[in-house]
Amino acid sequence: MPDPSATSPGFFSTKPRGVQWAALACLSLVLSVAIEFAGLPAAALIGPMLAAIMLGSAGAGERVPRPAFATAQAVVGCLIAASIEIEIVIAFLDDWALFLGVAAVTVAASSFLGYLISRWRILPGTTGVWGSAPGAASAMVLMAGAFGADQRLVAFMQYLRVLMVSVAAALVAGLWVDASGVSAPAHPWFPPIEPVPFATTLAVVFGGMAAGRLLRLPTPNFFGAMVVGFAAHLGLGLPFQLPPWLLSGSYVVIGWTIGLNFNRQIVAHAIRALPKLVASIAVLMAFCAGLGYLIHHLLGVDPLTAYLATSPGGMDSVAIIAAASRDVNISFVMALQMARFLFVLVFGAPIARLVARAIRP
Secondary structure, three states: OHHHHHHOHHHHHHOOHHHHHHHHHHHHHHHHHHHOOOOOOOOHHHHHHHHHHHHHOOOOOOOOOOHHHHHHHHHHHHHHHHHHHHHHHHHHHHHHHHHHHHHHHHHHHHHHHHHHHHHOOOOOOOHHHHHOOOOOOHHHHHHHHHHHOOOOHHHHHHHHHHHHHHHHHHHHHHOOOOOOOOOOOOOOOOOOOOOOHHHHHHHHHHHHHHHHHOOOOHHHHHHHHHHHHHHHHHHHHOOOOHHHHHHHHHHHHHHEEEEEEEOOOHHHHHHEEEHHHHHHHHHHHHHHHHHHHHHHHHHOOOOHHHHHHOOOOHHHHHHHOOOOOOOOHHHHHHHHHHHHHHHHHHHHHHHHHHHHHHHOO
């Protein structure tokens, strides 16, 4: 017998648009501040996404305008392009075989876990593959939607892993260095605008959106801006300026877009799947820790560097923790993290298609 609450109108279904947006903004602010205060990562995205899930499950019918979501995707693509510095490229070239090998093994393990999640019907379709993919969470969520996975459940699984990996990395780092006081460096929300770098950023964002659509790339706004950003940053050496208000605003838009598409049925499904998803994430974390041990034991890389380099996701948090110790090779850590992310970008879609064929009855 169906649950009457699953089909009954929610509290916000009859509320005016202004009331829905005001409630969403206030709740997003409260949750983001709470997450930031707790020292957890991605507060500007997770807080608004949780707020939107709550309101979407309560019947809110508002949706983020498509142009705003498209621009937010392009800003994230530009951010990823700007994060690859020449030091990371040099570190990759010095040990490219190691990085590609570790990336391939990690992606194979995560894809197998994703296959099991899909095969056992814990999550539908290829959602488990994208949810297990060890890359930048926001990028994986954006890509998943373009390749037919349930973007809502992918986001749920990705950010659950981000939280688990970040907490575990901080605890492990505490064995070698006191990271209790480590936090992201303070940045003013509204820094002075640097005309040329900021103009370059806007050109990459909007030019990348146009290029992505012209070339018919998957997730054209995200990939277009990332490709154009790579060419501008590494090829031409142009500096970018991504002020906190622009990044946080983009995260809020992405979080709202994903969260408002949740309903009570999807939330109930995610809650039922939670224990199994936590177990799969723990298995992936243990596997990656094992790879870190092998790198330490066979190649002489210090254990904290090896562990942080192989942690499956949470690049921002891993970078902050790595910066807490002079003994950690940050270039090595970020080169391996970025190599794995690029590996997923290239092979994520073909792997998802293989899984789709394998689980097809």
